[in-house]
Amino acid sequence: MKKKAFVEKTAYIIFLICAIVAIFAVCAITIYMFLKGTPALKEVGFFDLLFGTIWKPTASTPSFGIGFIILTSIVGTVAAILLGVPIGLLTAVFLSEMAGKRMAAVVGSAVELLAAIPSVLYGLMGMMILNPFMFKLEKTLYAGDDSHQYTGGANMLSAIIVLAVMILPTVISISTSSLKAVSNNLRAASLALGATKEQTIFKVVIPAAKSGILTGVVLGVGRALGEAMAINMVAGGAVNLPLPFNSVRTLTTQIVSEMGYASGTHRQVLFTVGLVLYIFIMIVNLVLLKARKTGAENGN
Incomplete structure (x- = not known):
């Protein structure tokens, strides 16, 4: 009994330490981001920084408007979710409800392979395959329009498609597990009442x-918001209004592109960009918790 009590107490202490470390990490990141990200809001101005549309940090009269960058991240993430989630959910339904064991094994292995592919390879494939196709489409749609600035296929639409493909493994895997966890009694009862499959x-x-599907969606949103390398390779990298054939830049690619040489106010603004990204992720997680709580209450 004493040995058992010692083991249980030791396990409790280890788990408690792990929980404290996790909480400390979250608090440390939050405090650091707010300490480093808020000075630029005071120096540049809240509305000029967050709602300004001109980004010229190295000009003689610098401008640090990140309005288009924020809007691009929001539009790109929402569009990728609207494109990727239905495909991912239907794939999960196929794997859990319709596919035979062999087919499910083959498709499941392909999904796992998608999850294992590094981001840079998604970007490389986008550059070599998707961007040339988008350039041809762009030339066809804007033939005769001398005012249009061609981007070589590196545009918002390319970024959305790449993001949609990248979130598929997360959505499919978690949704499949959630669907398989549903009791077979529910299926049997529904079929017994005359419902079709x-x-x-x-x-x-x-x-x-x-609840599980929402978790997969939110993790997909997190990946879409946080992706930098692949998007930096296919989106063009210019600060523009997020139209389909415009070269654009997101919050993550903004930091990756300029943090290496930024200094002074420019560097502080990039920390503010990181703070905005962090706040977006927090909002997404809060929405998930609210949605899961509402779903649980409705279920009861």
Whole structure:
């Protein structure tokens, strides 16, 4: 009994230490980001910085407006989620509800391979395959329009497609696990009441797995917001309004592109960009917690 009590107490202490380290890490990151990101808001001005649209940090009269950069991140993430989540969810439904064991094993292995591919390879494939295709499409759509500035296919649309593909493994894996965790009794009851298999899937199984699916979606949002390397390679890198064929820059690529040589106010503003990105991630997680709580209450 004494040995058992010692083991339990030791395990409790280890788990407590791990929890404290995790909490400390979150608090440290939060405090650091606010300490480093807020000075630029005072120096440049809150509205000039967050809602300004001109980014010229090295000009004789510098301008640090990141409004277009914030808007690009929001639009790109939302568009990638709208494109990638339905594909990911339907793939998860196929794997968990319809595919045979061999087919599920093959598709599941492909999904795991997608998750293992480094971001830079997604960017490389986008540069070599997607960007040339987008350039041809751009030339076709804007033929005869001398005012249009061609980007060589490195544009907002390319970034959205790459992001949508990159979030697929996360959405598919977590959604598949959530769907498989739904009790077979629910399926049997629905079928016994006369529902078809498709009706059972979309009206019983998916709602029952909603909490897990939302988790996958939010993790996908996190990856979409936080991706830098691949987007830096396919989006063009210019600060523009986020239109489909415009060369654009997101919050993450802004930091990656300029932190290496930035100094003074320029460097402080880049920390503010990081703070904005961090706040976005916090908001997404709060929305998830609220959605899961609402779903649990409705389930009860």
